[in-house]
Amino acid sequence: MAILKEPDFGTPKSKAATMVSLEIDGIKVSVPEGTSVMRAARQVGQEVPSLCAADMLDAWGSCRMCLVEIEGARGTPASCTTPVREGMKVKTQTQRLEKIRRGVMELYISDHPLDCLTCAANGDCELQDTAGEVGLRDVRYGFEGEKHFGAGADPKDESNPYFTFDSSKCIVCSRCVRACEEVQGTFALTIQGRGFDSKVSAGIMADDFFGSECVSCGACVQACPTATLREKAVHEHGVPNRSVLTTCAYCGVGCSFKAELQGDQVIRMVPHKDGGANEGHSCVKGRFAWGYATHKDRVTTPMIREKTTDPWKEVSWDEAIHYAAQRFRTIQEKHGKGSIGGITSSRCTNEEVYAVQKLIRAAFGNNNVDTCARVCHSPTGYGLKTTLGTSAGTQDFKSVEQSDVILVIGANPTDGHPVFASRMKKRLREGAKLIVADPRRIDLVRSPHVAASHHLQLRPGTNVALMNALAHVVVTEGLVDEAFVAERCEAREFDRWRTFVAEERNSPEALEEKTGVPADDVRAAARLYATGGNAAIYYGLGVTEHSQGSTMVMAMANLAMATGNIGREGVGINPLRGQNNVQGSCDMGSFPHEFSGYRHVSDDKVRTLFEGDWGVKLSPEPGLRIPNMFAAAVEGSFRGLFVQGEDIAQSDPNTRHVTAALEAMECIVVQDLFLNETAAYAHVFFPGTSFLEKDGTFTNAERRINRVRPVMAEKNGGMAEWDAVCRLARAMGYNMHYDSASDIMDEIARLTPTFKGVSFARLDREGSMQWPVDDAAPNGTPTMHVAGFVRGKGRFMITEYVPTEERTNRSFPLILTTGRILSQYNVGAQTRRTENSRWHEVDRLEIHPFDAEERGIADGDMVSIQSRMGAVTLPAMISERMPQGVVYTTFHHPTSGSNVITTDQSDWATNCPEYKVTAVQVARSNQPSEWQMELENLYETNYRRAAVEPAE
């Protein structure tokens, strides 16, 4: 489509219920009370000119362009700051207004360069448009005297890798400053000075944009009406001329974007205001870090090789597919049907994931399919299904606007889920209370205008103990919502749970020694959660990636049910999903025991349904989970693996065990954008497609099914990933064929009750939808469990605290825990190939000053981190965010090898690895670890590509 200009109503929507009627230029209009005259006017198409107004920001009233005349009112009030009144008669255009506006515009332009034709905002400049609208013809004040451009200009600030700041073009409308405050919540910008000297400043005088508190979300660039803040890509290429609506492929927030293009070249990504997940906001990754899609490292031709030490050989798609099929078939003939399997990716679309699990179930003839959710949110699925009846979060993101108490556990939203964090921070600034349970002092604990009421700084691995202590307080202090529990939950199980948590051994005092959290804090936090109004829990991998991950999820569900905090807006239990489509990949039947929609493979009725549709006999036996696949590979019974867009060699715990398993296999097919760490052990490489080339859907953490649309042709020779998978299935003898991704969704909808009403046609017409979309909820379900729980009655589960077997001792006295950072994404395959790396060039080990001093470690020293499994060397960063005894690192760079140290411990129910607790010793070191040196060698052998013959 042509470039999509979203309407801007100038001021935010009023939430009032009462309607007010008024007349604007003779047109009758009825709007909610509290609406501005400007918004009311623009709703009926009367475009009052403005410069400082934007509907994502509160009214400001500084530009003096939006003046109107109101019958009976004195003067010419600004329409943006004037609320509507019953019976008001407004004129938006009169001779007097025209004259005033033109006069004001003259003043603006007297201090603005007239270089429109060569300006980066030419064609996309509100100042230019407004000057046109008000009929500016002459500037009587001339251009002599003091001014901010020409000789008087400050140098351009080009420090940010993605945008420039040129104050000579600035009209000081404050939109950037307000966007940074109101939308992003960072407060990195200000207006410095006053009067004629006023100008935008990032931080103090010594700061430039890069060195300031700016997180590069780009909200200021989006808000700027001139060329003052502008994407470097626009400077370089010009303004885009067409838009494609699509969905971001980074985290589980799943922001909606307008990809703005010239031809098939992306110029910029602009968040879409109609996107339910993000409502027009974005972060540094979604908006700026898409350059990896055209990075030179991308592999676009299929490749094969006999042995992993051979160089890769480029071949045609047909050859690669037949080679893979033949190797898989040979393995199955020799070692049986169950000797191969596959892993689906949470980075790919629902349709691509569905195709892979179908390939495995129908063409491989077994259920050896698992997904990377195994290593992140599998306990969420298990825990929420057991207690509430469905494997998903209970709310939409908008729900946070109604929360009064927010409990964040084991999540770092400002880094991991920044756009949701901004929505949460907005609510916190409005007065909601915050409780943070995290071993590390994350930014939310204290950052400008946000401070947690309680930071429960627990020892890693004691989540369940802390949750039981909170529940103990609720139960013993009479804070249970008895009416809710009696009506909505199973009474016998509740009574059993009540007796269990009320036991003295579960009191905050008894558990204080284990959790390290003062009992008084726990009591106060529990009271706040239970009595502070709408209380919502948001959690991340700090909950799930533990030996008691599933127990912890159930413990949170218990607490929410006991206090009646479920089943309406503002409350609930919300997993912050790590990857764009981790919800979707789980929904699509990626687990070895479940078909799409979480239905067990042993259920004859369900299996018969699939057998009928797919025309093939399916196995009723659950297949292998990822860790079982690795174990079986080492032991010799599992020999072939199809890996869709996931880098298991880097992301899965205990790297040496993983690589031993990969080395033991006879055929590994990797479908990815890059030769990732796993590809070092692969025999066939299927080049994948980036999200900019995909046609399909992603499902975000709020169960929102959102369209992903291609902005360019597939760079891998025109092969959609699902198509390559279908061809592989056909080459293996199973006829699997679709005409389009839309076809696949139709099949998903046909076979999955919760997706019954979903189709591309509907999504294209109506925007996103939140599953379940069925007869009971034809337009989707923003809030779950409203009238009753999906499983009928809520089920309280006993959550006994069992300490992990990973213990500290004299040799390994510290606990290592892991997390993410804003600018990088997971294993970094994408973000490391963008300018985002400038914010995070290496992974560092954060260590408390006391622990560092004891070991003679100074900031920046190289240190070796040794666990029972292995060792790596990283630079140290001394940080008071860490409690004593706990160290922390990110895992964005392959050479950091965090997973060389992590252990084999995993969640008792789902095998989700215990990434968050590893006993380690830290010491100064002057060389890379043995593993890191081996990795260097591996790069030299296993990544070689055969030289291409010259054409002559």
Added chain:
Amino acid sequence: MTNPFLDDALDLVTATENACARHHNDPAALLEILHDLQEEVGHVPQVILPTIAKALNLSRAEVHGVVSFYHDFHETAGGTVRVQVCRAEACQSMGALDLIERICRRHGVTLGETSADGGITIEPVYCLGNCALSPAAMVNGRPVGRVTEERLDRAIREARA
């Protein structure tokens, strides 16, 4: 007014933290804290803004925005004697501009700056609320009405005494 003991950056940080703590690190007390610092330290240098921001849980930008808005918070230490001369309408009509030019020449400073020896700072202000006695000035906080060069000299001498 400048405190010689505060030259050391560490002392500056401590003084700042103390000033914030006296006001319970309350962000609403930012202006009072800045006044205290201007009073104690003699100026509000940029280097202490991050310390204030951290203590009050504000951003660096916010603190800078406030500090730079008010002329009374000085980035660098001023002269021993601070002379503010009004150049608003009433005083201009009574010859303030001419007066300013003469006193600046006489003390060898440009308006808004401090003399090389650090002895005197002459600044413009826009109305001291003393229009009835135009032209008006203020010397180290003491108002002077119907200013002439002689009257101003006397006030400066008194301030130095």
